[in-house]
Amino acid sequence: MSAPSDTPQAPKVTEREARQVAEAAREQDWRKPSFAKELFLGRFRLDLIHPHPVPPADDVRRGEAFLARLRAFCETRIDGALIEREARIPDEVVNGLKELGALGMKIETRYGGLGLTQVYYNKALALVGSASPSLGALLSAHQSIGVPQPLKMFGTQEQKDAFLPRLARTDISAFLLTEPDVGSDPARLATSAVPDGDDYVLDGVKLWTTNGVVADLLVVMARVPRSEGHQGGITAFVVEADSPGITVEHRNAFMGLRGIENGVTRFHGVRVPSGNRIGPEGAGLKIALTTLNTGRLSLPAMCVGVGKWSLKIAREWSAVREQWGRAVARHEAVGAKISFIAATTFALEAVVDLSSQMADENRNDIRIEAALAKLYGSEMGWLISDELVQIRGGRGFETADSLAARGERAVPAEQMLRDMRINRIFEGSTEIMHLLIAREAVDAHLKVAGDIIDPDKPFADKARAGANAAGFYARWLPKLVSGPGQLPGAYAQFRIPGHPDLSAHLRYVERSARRLARSTFYAMSRWQGRMETKQGFLGRIVDIGAELFAMSAACVRAEHLRVDDDHGREAYQLADVFCRQSRIRVEELFRRLWSNTDDIDRRVVDGVLSGTYTWLEEGVIDPSGDGPWIADATPGPATGDDVHRPIR
16 A cells, blocks of 8 residues: 555544544553552551652662763763853764763673663753753653653564664664644644555654654654555654655754754654554554553653752852841741752652652552653752742843853852753643543542443443442541551551651641542542542642652651761651641642632633633733744654754
8 A cells, every 4th residue: 555645634533533542542451559548548558658768779889880981970060051152062972971871871891881770760851951951951862751661561572683773872862752733632633654565654743852853763653554465543653764755944043952963853754664663553643652651750750850959059158148148048038949949859859759669669559640740840959940030039030141241150040940840741731631640540440430421431331330449438538537547556666766756747648638538439429520620629639649759758758867867867857848848839739629729710711712801901012922832843854954963
């Protein structure tokens, strides 16, 4: 069958069809225990995370040795200010990282990689990201979501042998899913891969291709049409970036991460051998989501790095800057911000290290933990950066170059704020993460009662589901009434003489987990099939779970450090302060589950969209330029120059 001369645009799909595509891409089964899943069900399984898992000694030795080499490279070869100023990472820096083996941190040694654990890979990203967030993004996009990870998990041996040695040392990879009119709704994916003999022919346009401007290898998601002998569906391919018909049409520029090589890539009649298909046809989205289960940990790891740097700057600056006769750190309003930065950085590192070590051990299913780490890390990392700018005052708003030009220390606080902002959008926006995590959090309920609220299910299916649900809830609901959180002596191993009492916080987590599960059940009983439209409620449910997970991780990490005689007393203090701050946020979120403005907000939105409030927009000038809201992505040949520039 030959490739057609023209390719259809993004398919029109209903809301229900879009949900069905997303649901089909989910991992349906839970073969391993999950701390976070149990937490949302009201079961506080401390045994799944405590004692804190530890890496093998050999992994530590190799990881620390690489970090030492990487630190020396960052201190002597990376000029973050230059990258920010010129909006480009010098080729010699990228080549230096290649020589160091940084492209292959997560690739096994038999393919020429370093074979680092997830824990040390994350530490490396935090280190590089502190020197230049753009470089952290390059390495993360290459290894966390680029070609190496899906090949490691789903590739054939032939594909691993062919591509992984290149990716470990010389070749940069990129992940291409998003399109000009397709973001987190992949059901409308328009890029096509039409079978033609032993090849597929790709046509379409991809947007926001991080690393795409300099990439040598691409992992591309494209839709294979169903035909005789072809199952069809969204499918993943490894594509050589210099293949005929591929054009990088534009290098995008952003408010932050100015050095990233992010572009628009067009495919026109690009032939890809069937041997480059990853997994079967139709498995592309499942491959992408499974890859992200651990890939998402790289982003919060870099948020940890930002927290550490922000704490250092806040400490040094607030000790020397005086206001009204004393250092600003001694004023309560500023001191509260410093305490927040210190405590939250400790908790973020606890979440990332715990999740990463669990990923390395592969004993637990961490899909929810990784998603919570991404969600919580990006939100808290942004708040930390914003608080640092506030602590620095006018100097926080001033650029590092301007500070240096007038003789002061070049602290890039405003740059860090700009660089951090994308993390709430990258790899699933906060709003999308809320929905993804919420779906996993209510999975057990939908498994037993989903047919009851599904309008398409026949009465017989609803009756069976009703019987199953009755049995499940008869066993489950009574367990939400009481638990160890109500016993003063519970979790006594976290009550250490001379240290803050962390057992009280763990009892709070246990009680709150049961309260969270009860709230979820009440909501499902109240709204049933309309539950999926209650995004405000679901977002708060997820945010409560994220806080409880962070509190648990912080306490477990503090006890781990105490046992190891590694700043244990100080760790207990930080964990205690974080948990006290977190409990205030949790109580507010619980209150807002049932007391909020969700309904009236929807009415205001209806009015805004219908033009009821256009009078409120009067009196200003819109500085926006002309042009369509969404660029034309009609398949066809490129009309402009190719800005692809592989680094050699």
